[in-house]
């Protein structure tokens with residue numbers, strides 16, 4: 136059964152002083168799945184991504200990648216095994232050109248070309264421009280491109296569309312769905328735009344106050360009474 | 372639309388010609404250096420030029436830490452002193468063959484800086500400046516107080532051995548020879564830095580400088596590349612100290628002093644620390660300005676201060692940055 140699972144968190148905890156931001160969360164994403172991770176602000180979504188990606192280590196709980204325990208591994212070691220992430224707040228290399236930072240990223244994983252990543256994310260025309268000088272929307276796609284170099288097996292995306300216009304974020308969702316399919320990438324996607332989540336995700340996990348509130352298929356979650364009261368509201 | 376296409380075409384330009392260009396410039400500069408003693412007859416000028424080149428090497432060392440690691444050091448003179456002292460002490464006491472002393476004088480500071488760099492690279496801003504200042508001054512205090520090592524604050528003269536690497540060492544104290552040696556060292560150092568900046572490890576170091584966290588999340592270990600930059604910078608400072616000690620046959624604790632580090636930093640900033648050659652150009656200009664201002668020596672600190680204020684306000688990218696801007700402006704005019 137677990138042979139099918141790309142990424143797993145088991146009993147994941149995270150404390151900030153006395154405050155428990157994650158209270159023993161279990162999550163398991165199947166290979167090839169796009170899983171939406173939703174929940175109100177402060178639910179612990181970014182914190183969960185931090186634990187899975189290794190930004191936070193040494194807390195109770197386990198992280199498994201393809202069934203292997205990677206809890207003790209540093210972020211760079213996890214990335215080299217195929218676990219990549221992007222950031223809620225744009226996290227790029229401002230002084231380096233788009234092409235240079237993607238190339239540097241490629242050295243860590245494979246020497247595979249970066250041209251296809253630039254082309255897929257519409258960055259080719261900006262290749263020689265320092266990242267600080269490109270538009271915010273381009274920077275968000277660059278953040279995503281840095282995670283996509285070398286075709287990772289698992290991609291953790293923390294609000295990749297944060298701050299984008301509705302059209303931009305829907306465009307990004309289309310690219311994402313398409314790439315995940317073609318490159319066979321498993322995706323855990325934190326996203327606030329429910330239209331995006333409902334249209335591209337195979338399944339949804341709802342986090343609330345550091346705990347899993349519900350988990351299931353899109354239709355199931357939309358109909359879930361607790362989810363509607365805690366997060367979706369009536370209009371969803 | 373055309374500009375987008377142009378940029379895409381530019382992006383595909385291979386990097387190879389860059390290496391060839393760097394080596395071409397270096398070969399040209401080396402040839403110029405060899406010709407220097409024939410072009411300039413005054414021993415005094417050659418001697419001053421040698422000193423200026425030593426300053427340029429030290430400023431290049433300080434500037435390279437700023438350029439590649441984004442770190443401001445007030446302790447780079449520690450490696451300058453270490454290079455000079457390692458050579459002077461080993462040679463004076465005849466502990467090892469002079470060639471070995473020469474190599475140790477370069478290797479020891481480089482290794483020390485690498486190990487310190489593993490720690491220092493994690494610290495930024497004012498804390499980094501203070502830490503390097505403290506470590507540098509600790510070396511100074513040791514050289515100052517430890518009389519048995521090299522006569523403490525008096526400093527120590529020493530005799531060069533007859534021959535080193537098969538050459539008569541006395542020629543190393545002849546300005547007509549030393550100016551060529553020092554110039555060649557500077558040119559090779561600058562070319563080496565340019566090649567390093569384009570190398571993989573150099574580019575990863577630049578990524579770490581820019582965003583250490585993201586560098587880890589794209590899969591790179593972030594401790595070693597900056598430490599290598601510290602090591603390279605220390606190597607250049609040690610080379611400068613070694614050249615100075617050899618040329619003067621004299622070492623003194625002032626070689627470690629923080630004011631030397633501070634002056635080198637000012638020269639680097641004035642020349643333009645965002646460019647590999649900036650600090651060296653700043654140092655050479657400073658050196659000759661100081662010589663020129665000799666009559667007003669008592670006002671020297673005030674002159675330095677004024678220049679520094681003027682540069683930071685009027686040309687934040689230093690002299691080289693200003694030169695680039697003027698050149699670009701001229702080219703864009705019809």
Ligand SMILES: Nc1ncnc2c1ncn2[C@@H]1O[C@H](COP(=O)(O)OP(=O)(O)O)[C@@H](O)[C@H]1O
Nearest residue numbers: 151154156174175176177178179180181182183
């Ligand atoms: N560095 C921190 N120190 C203290 N509390 C934090 C810190 N980071 C996050 N938290 C708290 O942990 C909880 C979860 O935060 P986060 O994972 O960012 O939520 P989400 O991404 O779902 O909006 C919030 O209550 C937040 O205030």
Ligand SMILES: [Mg+2]
Nearest residue numbers: 180181182223
């Ligand atoms: Mg968040």
